[in-house]
Amino acid sequence: MPDETLVVTNELEAHYGRHDGLVADILAGLSAAGYDIDSLDPSALSGADEFHLGGRGATLALLDSVRGIAPASVLDVGCGIGGPARTIATALGATTLGIDLTPSFVEAAIELTARVGLDDRVSFAVGDALALDLPDERFDLVTLLHVGMNIADKPGLFAELARVLRPGGRLLVYDIMRIAPGRLTLPVPWASSDDHQHLGEVDDYLRALRAAGLEPGAPVDHRPLVSAALQRAADEPPPVNLANLMGPDFVEMFANLRSAVAAGLVAPIQIVARKRA
Numbered sequence: 001m002p003d004e005t006l007v008v009t010n011e012l013e014a015h016y017g018r019h020d021g022l023v024a025d026i027l028a029g030l031s032a033a034g035y036d037i038d039s040l041d042p043s044a045l046s047g048a049d050e051f052h053l054g055g056r057g058a059t060l061a062l063l064d065s066v067r068g069i070a071p072a073s074v075l076d077v078g079c080g081i082g083g084p085a086r087t088i089a090t091a092l093g094a095t096t097l098g099i100d101l102t103p104s105f106v107e108a109a110i111e112l113t114a115r116v117g118l119d120d121r122v123s124f125a126v127g128d129a130l131a132l133d134l135p136d137e138r139f140d141l142v143t144l145l146h147v148g149m150n151i152a153d154k155p156g157l158f159a160e161l162a163r164v165l166r167p168g169g170r171l172l173v174y175d176i177m178r179i180a181p182g183r184l185t186l187p188v189p190w191a192s193s194d195d196h197q198h199l200g201e202v203d204d205y206l207r208a209l210r211a212a213g214l215e216p217g218a219p220v221d222h223r224p225l226v227s228a229a230l231q232r233a234a235d236e237p238p239p240v241n242l243a244n245l246m247g248p249d250f251v252e253m254f255a256n257l258r259s260a261v262a263a264g265l266v267a268p269i270q271i272v273a274r275k276r277a
């Protein structure tokens with residue numbers, strides 16, 4: 001009998017890990033666009049390394065909701081190639097660890113972080129959000145940006161993230177959630193098939209967060225924040241963009257997501273939850 005975890009992991013890997021030579025491709029694109037790749041500012045990567053609606057601007061806006069707790073130690077779960085982890089470390093002055101299930105993304109994250117000189121405070125490892133190889137109560141802040149759509153077991157996910165969060169710490173979730181019934185056309189940026197397509201409703205998240213001992217604040221619908229960025233990305237994609245990460249199919253994935261947002265089926269929702277002290 002096939003091991004189902006392995007099958008799903010391999011399908012996820014086939015979706016996200018489809019592109020060989022990621023870093024070389026990103027650097028070649030930046031070089032062709034006139035950047036000096038030997039002295040890159042981390043923000044130069046932002047067209048390709050922030051893999052969620054609204055990109056780097058959205059990451060910075062999300063961080064405003066947790067600045068008050070001045071987190072010194074942050075875990076970014078499902079970190080992709082590390083853009084959010086680098087932005088978090090720079091914006092909050094925090095030591096940041098990124099964990100992702102896709103090995104080629106983690107390799108790229110490590111290489112890009114060294115190249116922009118942030119490897120003294122940003123590190124990465126391959127890992128599964130459902131079974132983190134990390135001690136209890138280790139982090140002040142855990143972030144999860146556009147990852148829950150790949151994970152069916154939301155209660156298991158939030159129980160594990162709550163475990164590594166210190167009492168009084170915060171979990172910042174920014175996921176695409178279903179807000180109305182209707183058919184989602186695949187592929188979308190997080191899934192090529194139903195095997196790793198696990199959109200949840202806002203209430204699924206709230207229930208799972210509470211069951212994990214977290215106190216969620218009011219969900220925030222970020223469609224107003226991302227609508228201009230979505231239009232810009234469609235009209236004038238930056239010279240190096242998510243197609244460098246996901247290959248030519250990204251055009252179709254992005255078009256399907258934009259249609260689903262425009263049809264009111266899905267929305268990018270932020271929830272900040274506090275772990276009871």
Ligand SMILES: C[S@@+](CC[C@H](N)C(=O)[O-])C[C@H]1O[C@@H](n2cnc3c(N)ncnc32)[C@H](O)[C@@H]1O
Pocket residue numbers: 012016049050051052077078079080081082083084099100101102105127128129130144145146147150151189190
């Ligand atoms: C849409 S990308 C978002 C990447 C990153 N958070 C960002 O915003 O740039 C989703 C990421 O979640 C990762 N992922 C999916 N399921 C995971 C799991 N169970 N554990 C860890 N990472 C996972 C994928 O490998 C992928 O890198």
